[in-house]
Amino acid sequence: MKALADILVVQLLGQDPGSWPFTWVVYAAVMLVGGALAMTFVALFAGPVTVVERRVAGRMMSRIGPNRVGPQGVIQWLADGLKCFLKEDLIPDEADHPLFRLAPYLVFAGMFGTFVVLPFGAHLVAADLNVGVLYLFAISSIVVVGILAAGWSSNSKWGLFGAFRAAAQIISYEVPSALSVLTVVLFAGTLSLQGLIREQGGMPWDWFIFRTPFTFAAFFLFFTSALAEGNRTPFDLPEAESELVAGYHTEYSGMRFLFFLFAEWANLWIMSAVAVACFLGGWNIPGVSPATIDASQGLAFWSFQAISFAVFAAKTSVLVFVVIQLRWTLPRLRVDQLLEMCWKYLVPLSFACLLGVLVWAWAVTAGSAVDLAMRLIMTCLGVAALVAYARRVRFNYVADKDNYLKMTGKELWYPPYRLP
């Protein structure tokens, strides 16, 4: 944010903020504005994505989904949020009141803290820490503290179960997710997220995921672990509604409950954005190197910011969409299977990927024939995987027109909810 503030002042006012008497005031103001902007972004993502999720779910389930508030239900999320605001704030009598009140804030802080290092575009980042990845994993662990506090302070047995499951699950899955991100850190030689992105390029064969088979595998390991860390199906055990009623937030209602949900949906963006930044080329615009963006001035500079943000948002949205699809497709694992999968498969595999990347980085020089051939092969493999995936899920989105016509004698106008 400081770097961006410098650029802003220099480019718009033509002055060097370093020469001003109260530089820190300017910086503090810019930080506040930046924080508010990031918060707005989170709110504007987490809200509408609930509608998107419910519409996608509706489509997959051959029903409609919310379509009443606003055109096609687009502001359903506002109505839901308002409802939660207006609800009575219930705290169980036997709950641990201070802890019960604190828990949602801890969850929210842990979630929102990650936006400090998460980039949005070429220069659109709050702080490009040189220990960015480390910070990311550290700050997201605060969420566990919040969840544990919520479950424990509720003084409900279901809440307690959910909290303990969450603690076991999230802490376990941090190991493989951190290890698999370390593979790209080894490649780039930096822990800064912007640094990681700058090491990649705009074209798919420049992305870390297609550099070696090991990073390719590491991407899927990371994605799986991120799902588990974010309590998404098939790893939504802490709030498994058919087993634990609602898990750690069983006793929460109104605004406090909304905080948990808010963090959960914002987490969709976070996990996808980290995957995009580390493996899928981040905000790199195809054909434009980061150095060109740095060197640009005026309108070109700001256009590059906007385009890079659009690229980053598009990639992230695709992953968000995949996560939503997974949620409405897969059943839930059992807790022993969950931990077994982590410690028996994901952790050893991510270690293997780490070793593989080590050997690769030592044996193959960047830009050599072997390197280029491998990039090409992996890119083809990636495209093939994408095509196979699209063919597999296409079914969910194509309306079964012929069958509908046969059963009803009518032309289909919107998904077949109802047969004669």
Next chain:
Amino acid sequence: MLEPKAQPADGVLRINMGPQHPATHGVISFMVETDGEIMRKATPDVGFLHRGVEKMAEITSYPGFMPYTDRVDYLASMFANHGYAMAVERLLALEVPRKAQYLRVIADELNRIASHLVATGTMAMDLGAFTPFTHWIRERESINDFMELICGARLTYNYLRVGGVCADWPVGLTEKILLWLDHFEPIIDEFNRLITGNEIFINRLANVAVIPGAMAVDWALSGPNLRASGVPFDLRRCQPYSVYPELQFDLAVGTGSRGTVGDCYDRFWVRIVEMRESCRMLRQLLAGIPEGDFKAKVGRTIKVPAGEVYSAVESARGEIGYYLVADGTDRPVRVKIRTGSFTAVALVEPISRGLMLADLVAVIGSLDIVAPEIDR
């Protein structure tokens, strides 16, 4: 920090699962003793839905009790109708017209499909997969529409009468059902692709809560649950009634295809196969609905000669049987209803020992317990 509530010092956490819990399929409660995630014991606590249906029978006339039988099992009320009608007809030594027999069995098999749709759908939902359930509910909606055409009701049918059924077969319904069957049979394959073959789903169900055949017989289990344990017992085959002897169908028996014979996956799979068999039977039945009366000539007031009878039919949840004692008046002296869910829920306690807490919902779902059928 918190003062822990009084818990016995044996390290066991006691949780009331139910009577209001998303996974208990109605108002049943399970007293669960857990050691962490592992269940020591889950004791079913039934009786929340007891309505005294059997007592009501004693103060109601014979035909008047028919609507009450609907409420014994709201997901498969046609069978409850059928069992009761058969009991009264046997005491009366009444010959039911052939057409009525056909209509009854068609309604039975449609109802069996509808009931299994809910059973397998909710089972997937209990394990966290929501989508299969809504697809099954969409298909069930078609059956409800057929039922509405057949008898005017979508859930509690009250279709059967002593001596026949309440209405003639609607014109054009045969074609509609055949069309729907053509549509539905591929949908079963689609469902299998969606959830039955899912690796997570199989891992959650295979080798979980195995009921060996001998144990199933000892605990008087019946219906799909019994057949899943490898015992080929089906009242439609072993004690044929109505027009079942004339129908070609195979018994779905658990084979342990993914684990052990009698595990949760077998109980799930048997129901999927039974839906296919029901479709097969429906095609045969619809092809040969005979001409004739849909109801035998029976007076408005029925006086049943003194005697007692037990008649049972194969419901979607096992044997539903009526033990009827008559004394020559227009009201039964005693009616005892034997239901499949009641025997199944008793088995939860012995088979749930040592399972994980999350397995309990799989067990409840796989036994296809419906609360009003337990309590009556």
